[in-house]
Amino acid sequence: MDGTLTEPVHDFELIRRELQIPPGTDILQHLAALPPQQAADSHAWLLQHERALAEGSIAAAGAVALIRALHADGCRLGILTRNARELAEVTLAAIGLADCFAAGEIVGRWEVEPKPSPAGLQYFAARWEVAPATMRMVGDHYYDLATAKAAGVPGILINMPEDSWPGMAQWQLRDCAQLLQQWQAAASL
Numbered sequence: 001m002d003g004t005l006t007e008p009v010h011d012f013e014l015i016r017r018e019l020q021i022p023p024g025t026d027i028l029q030h031l032a033a034l035p036p037q038q039a040a041d042s043h044a045w046l047l048q049h050e051r052a053l054a055e056g057s058i059a060a061a062g063a064v065a066l067i068r069a070l071h072a073d074g075c076r077l078g079i080l081t082r083n084a085r086e087l088a089e090v091t092l093a094a095i096g097l098a099d100c101f102a103a104g105e106i107v108g109r110w111e112v113e114p115k116p117s118p119a120g121l122q123y124f125a126a127r128w129e130v131a132p133a134t135m136r137m138v139g140d141h142y143y144d145l146a147t148a149k150a151a152g153v154p155g156i157l158i159n160m161p162e163d164s165w166p167g168m169a170q171w172q173l174r175d176c177a178q179l180l181q182q183w184q185a186a187a188s189l
Contacts, residue, residue, distance in 0.1 A: 001081050001091050002053070003140040003159055005063040005176070009053050019045065028082060028114050047084060054087040059095040060159060062177025069180055071100040073187075076128050079106045080120035082143065115143040118151035125151070138179065145169050 002010045019042050021030045031042050070077055079101055081088050085108035092098040112119040125132045137148035140159040145168035148155030157169035173179045
């Protein structure tokens with residue numbers, strides 16, 4: 001959600017420093033490899049830190065209009081996040097979109113193996129009884145695109161001025177507002 005539906009605020013290097021994780025290391029993988037008590041303490045700190053960020057979330061350009069339009073048209077919408085589901089719910093409430101996603105449509109790091117694993121998209125495909133190729137994964141990070149590719153779901157890269165991961169996204173758009181314009185244009189054909 002951070003950087004896709006909301007303005008990006010996570011400072012991952014700060015998190016790594018606070019939790020004594022080497023630079024560039026995947027945070028969740030590192031925490032999973034720690035001894036149980038150290039992992040629990042680190043996850044508690046991370047949850048508290050992320051809660052403050054979630055409560056102060058600001059919607060990304062066009063995000064609210066995009067989700068409202070898709071929801072109004074009956075599109076199935078899901079959130080797949082490396083964050084905790086409860087914090088995704090806090091974030092959605094902060095940006096005024098909590099009513100667009102049922103609890104079962106929000107999948108966080110505790111419900112399935114985190115991105116870049118395809119498990120979250122596989123969960124949605126099974127839940128919705130649809131072929132992965134009919135779904136779309138929208139994100140702003142390599143993990144989003146790698147997840148989509150691994151699950152056989154077309155990926156849409158947004159909020160990135162340059163295509164930092166060539167060949168990974170089927171589409172690259174400026175932001176959620178441009179995605180809404182593209183979707184409305186395609187729907188009117």
